[in-house]
Amino acid sequence: MTALLDINQLLDGLEAGLRRILEQRGVDTPALIGIRTGGVWLADVMSKRLGLAEPYGELDISFYRDDFSRIGLNPKVTPSSLPFDTEGRDIILIDDVIMSGRTIRAAMNEIFDYGRPASIILATLIDLGARELPIQPDVTGRVLTLDAHQRVKLRGPEPLHIELQETGQ
Amino acid sequence: MTANDPSPNHLQLTREGQLRHFLTLDGLNRELLTDILDTADSFIEVGERSIKKVPLLRGRTVVNLFFESSTRTRSTFELAAKRLSADVLNLDISTSATSKGESLSDTLLNLEAMASDMFVVRHSQSGAPHFIAESVTPGVAIINAGDGRHAHPTQAMLDMLTIRQHKGGFTGLKVAIVGDILHSRVARSQIRALNELGAEEVRVIAPGTLLPRDVESLGCKVEYDMARGMKDLDVVIMLRLQNERMEGALLPSEREFYRLYGLNQAKLALAKPDCIVMHPGPINRGVEIESAVADGPQSVILNQVTNGIAIRMAVMSMAMGGQMAERQQKQMNSEGARS
Numbered sequence: 211m212t213a214l215l216d217i218n219q220l221l222d223g224l225e226a227g228l229r230r231i232l233e234q235r236g237v238d239t240p241a242l243i244g245i246r247t248g249g250v251w252l253a254d255v256m257s258k259r260l261g262l263a264e265p266y267g268e269l270d271i272s273f274y275r276d277d278f279s280r281i282g283l284n285p286k287v288t289p290s291s292l293p294f295d296t297e298g299r300d301i302i303l304i305d306d307v308i309m310s311g312r313t314i315r316a317a318m319n320e321i322f323d324y325g326r327p328a329s330i331i332l333a334t335l336i337d338l339g340a341r342e343l344p345i346q347p348d349v350t351g352r353v354l355t356l357d358a359h360q361r362v363k364l365r366g367p368e369p370l371h372i373e374l375q376e377t378g379q
Numbered sequence: 380m381t382a383n384d385p386s387p388n389h390l391q392l393t394r395e396g397q398l399r400h401f402l403t404l405d406g407l408n409r410e411l412l413t414d415i416l417d418t419a420d421s422f423i424e425v426g427e428r429s430i431k432k433v434p435l436l437r438g439r440t441v442v443n444l445f446f447e448s449s450t451r452t453r454s455t456f457e458l459a460a461k462r463l464s465a466d467v468l469n470l471d472i473s474t475s476a477t478s479k480g481e482s483l484s485d486t487l488l489n490l491e492a493m494a495s496d497m498f499v500v501r502h503s504q505s506g507a508p509h510f511i512a513e514s515v516t517p518g519v520a521i522i523n524a525g526d527g528r529h530a531h532p533t534q535a536m537l538d539m540l541t542i543r544q545h546k547g548g549f550t551g552l553k554v555a556i557v558g559d560i561l562h563s564r565v566a567r568s569q570i571r572a573l574n575e576l577g578a579e580e581v582r583v584i585a586p587g588t589l590l591p592r593d594v595e596s597l598g599c600k601v602e603y604d605m606a607r608g609m610k611d612l613d614v615v616i617m618l619r620l621q622n623e624r625m626e627g628a629l630l631p632s633e634r635e636f637y638r639l640y641g642l643n644q645a646k647l648a649l650a651k652p653d654c655i656v657m658h659p660g661p662i663n664r665g666v667e668i669e670s671a672v673a674d675g676p677q678s679v680i681l682n683q684v685t686n687g688i689a690i691r692m693a694v695m696s697m698a699m700g701g702q703m704a705e706r707q708q709k710q711m712n713s714e715g716a717r718s
Contacts, residue, residue, distance in 0.1 A: 270421065273433035273696075280707045282397050282700030283435070285414045289424035297429075323430040 215362075215372045220335055220351030224252075225259045227349035228302065231331055232260075237300040240331070242266040243292065245317050248306030248364040252335060255370065256304060267292035274316035290320065297325030306364035308334040311345035336362060336372070390512050395708075397701035400512045400521045401694045403530040404571045412539070412575055418693040419540050419686070425462065426689065435696045436465035439496040443469045445524070446502040451660055452524050452534070455684070456499045459691035468495070483507075484514065491516050497699060498522070505529035505564075518706050520698040522691075528564050534659055535568030537690040539576060541683050542614055545655050549573065553611050555582040555602070558618035558640055558667055561589045561629070565659050566618060567597060574598040584608035585640065588629040605640055612650035617642055617658045617667045633666050643669040647677065655679045 232240060242262055244253025246269065253266040272287035303317060314332060321327060333349040338356060356362060361375040388406040393399050398411070425433055441460040445453055448471060460467045472486065490498070497520040500508040505527030512521040525531040539549075546552055554573055560566045560583050573581045581599040583590065594601060602608035609615065620636065630636050647656065656668075656678045664670050673680060 273421070273425070273435055278435055278700055279703045282704035283418065283696050285397075285418070285697075287418055287421045289421040291424070319434070323432065324428055 215352075215374060217371050220372070221252075221255060221259070221370075224333055224335060224349060224351045225256065227351075228256065228260065228331070228333055231348055235300070235329070235331075237329075237331075239264070239300075240302045241294050241296065241299045241327075242302045242304065243269055243317075243321065245303070245305040245313060246270045246288065248335075248366070249304050251364065251366040251370055252304050252306060252333075254367065256302070256333075265293045267294065269317050269320055271313060271316040271320055274320045276312055276316065292321075292324055295325055296321055296327045299325075299327050301327045301330045302333055303330050304333045306334065307336045307338060307362060308332075308345075308347055308350075309338045309340050311341050311343035314345050315343055335364065338362070390509070393701050393705045395704070397704060398694065398697045399701035399705060400508075401532060401698050402508050402512060402521065402523045404532045404535060404568050404575070405530075407575070409575050409577070412536070412572060415536055415690070415693050415697065416540050416543055418697060419536075419689040422462075422689040422692040423686070425692075426685070432462050432464055434464050436460065436463035436496075436699055439465045439699060440494060441465040441467050441497045441499065441695070442490055442493075442495045443467065443499045443524075444472060444490070444501070445470065446472045446500070446507070447525070449501060449525070451684070452501065452687075455687040456522075456524060456533075456691050456695075459688050459695060460497075460499075462688070463692055463696055465497075465695075468493075483511075487511060487515065491519065495519060496702075497695065499524050499695075501525045503527055518702050520695075520702045522694060522698060525564055528562060528567075530568045531564040532568050533687070533691055533694060534565045535572045536694070537683055537687040538565075538569055538616065538657060538659070539572050540686045540690055541657060541679055542655070544682070544686070545679060546613060549576040549578045552578045552613045553580045553582070554578050554614040554616065555584050555608055555612050556599075556616045556618065557584040557605065557608070557642065559589045559620050560585045560594060560618070561591050562621040563618050569616065570597045570599050582608055582612075586630075586636075605646060606649060609646055609649035612654045614655050614657065615642065615647070615650060617656065617662075619659065619661065620663055620666050637666055641665075641667055641669065642672050644671055644675070647672055653677075657683060659683070 242253050242257050244250035250268045257266045268291045270288050270290050272284040332347045334347045335351040337347055337350040337353045359377045363373045365371050365373050391400050391402055425431055443453055443456055457467050499522045500511055501524040507526050508521050508523040523532055556566050556569060570581050582602050583594060583599050584602045584605050656672055658680050662668055662673055
């Protein structure tokens with residue numbers, strides 16, 4: 211299992227996938243946005259690997275979460291920061307893990323409040339399946355099926371590594 | 380704490396320590412106050428976007444229940460609720476049902492029947508929001524927008540946000556509150572917040588007739604002489620002279636008050652060079668503060684107004700979130716009990 215989760219392999223896969231899709235779509239200057247916290251670490255790495263000159267954006271989706279009415283407001287919300295105008299831009303949205311798809315729905319809603327992008331490419335390091343919404347990543351480092359007692363988490367930022375946890379049950 | 384100021388924390392907080400009403404700063408610890416300031420920081424960013432709205436209170440109804448009129452406070456609460464996507468109803472009760480003889484409880488029952496989720500209450504009687512929070516249907520959040528001489532917690536928190544923005548924090552800060560402390564609900568909340576957040580020294584500067592008895596017990600030093608009081612200050616907060624609340628001859632004259640306790644450039648020069656000047660508004664130019672100071676480079680009075688929207692968005696969303704989380708918890712418990 212650990213061999214499957216070699217971070218550099220996954221990052222290589224993510225980078226190659228992004229290069230491919232950017233070329234297919236003829237996008238030269240994408241704007242990169244990471245979802246806090248893991249997605250921001252990945253945005254930092256991918257920004258360097260893709261040689262993007264423009265600073266990347268950071269999204270805190272706490273104000274857009276659909277479970278606000280169940281659990282209340284995340285007390286540790288931090289300001290989102292998009293240092294560019296999203297209007298008309300081709301955006302790469304990046305996160306560490308996709309599962310239900312709810313985080314991505316919230317993130318897309320938030321991005322649209324800054325302006326209407328021309329397109330959004332979704333990149334995730336790990337896809338755990340178990341989707342609850344019709345949202346699929348365009349690029350993913352690895353598709354993974356976990357047992358019920360397993361959890362996966364990206365740790366970072368230095369060094370960036372993936373932790374596979376075995377829970378009690 | 381006195382008998383008519385009971386600790387409202389069983390009312391304000393859920394069992395998990397989340398805010399569910401916002402009535403007073405008494406009993407709220409530094410961590411929660413800091414969470415409010417941090418959340419407000421994130422809402423400031425929302426205010427800079429092209430669409431200045433988040434969906435947190437979508438489908439919720441917020442009623443601004445003002446038994447005492449206040450244009451600025453009401454409009455910032457209204458804007459805050461709208462930026463949280465709530466539906467907002469403004470009721471100026473002083474000109475409405477109560478003048479037709481309807482009791483407070485009946486007014487509230489009627490508003491609850493309109494499926495309101497939150498009441499923002501301003502009242503001339505101390506403790507009115509507390510009373511409403513005790514009697515309202517569970518699930519409805521109450522926010523205190525100023526009650527009598529008791530508290531004005533959102534004003535105090537927007538002042539704390541403004542201080543933190545300009546000073547980076549509270550450690551080592553010397554802060555003075557100047558003017559009509561006696562009639563000021565803001566001063567009480569400010570002293571409480573500054574002490575909890577770790578300011579080094581809080582001073583009140585006022586004539587004896589405008590100080591409440593035992594003011595030191597709130598956690599501040601008293602200074603009657605303004606020149607001495609201005610020394611080494613990082614922050615000076617001017618209060619409005621509340622003419623409408625004055626009963627009897629507490630002041631010789633406005634002109635005399637201005638000479639002794641008004642803030643002009645000469646007095647401001649006695650404080651630290653980077654001392655910021657604050658005022659909750661509306662300002663009485665030439666009564667508490669000279670125009671050159673109010674409009675000068677050390678004044679942050681307009682920042683306070685902007686921050687007021689963010690602070691109100693923070694406490695409204697936190698209290699509504701706490702109410703909804705609690706409702707969810709109860710539902711799960713009762714389902715658990717049935718199965």
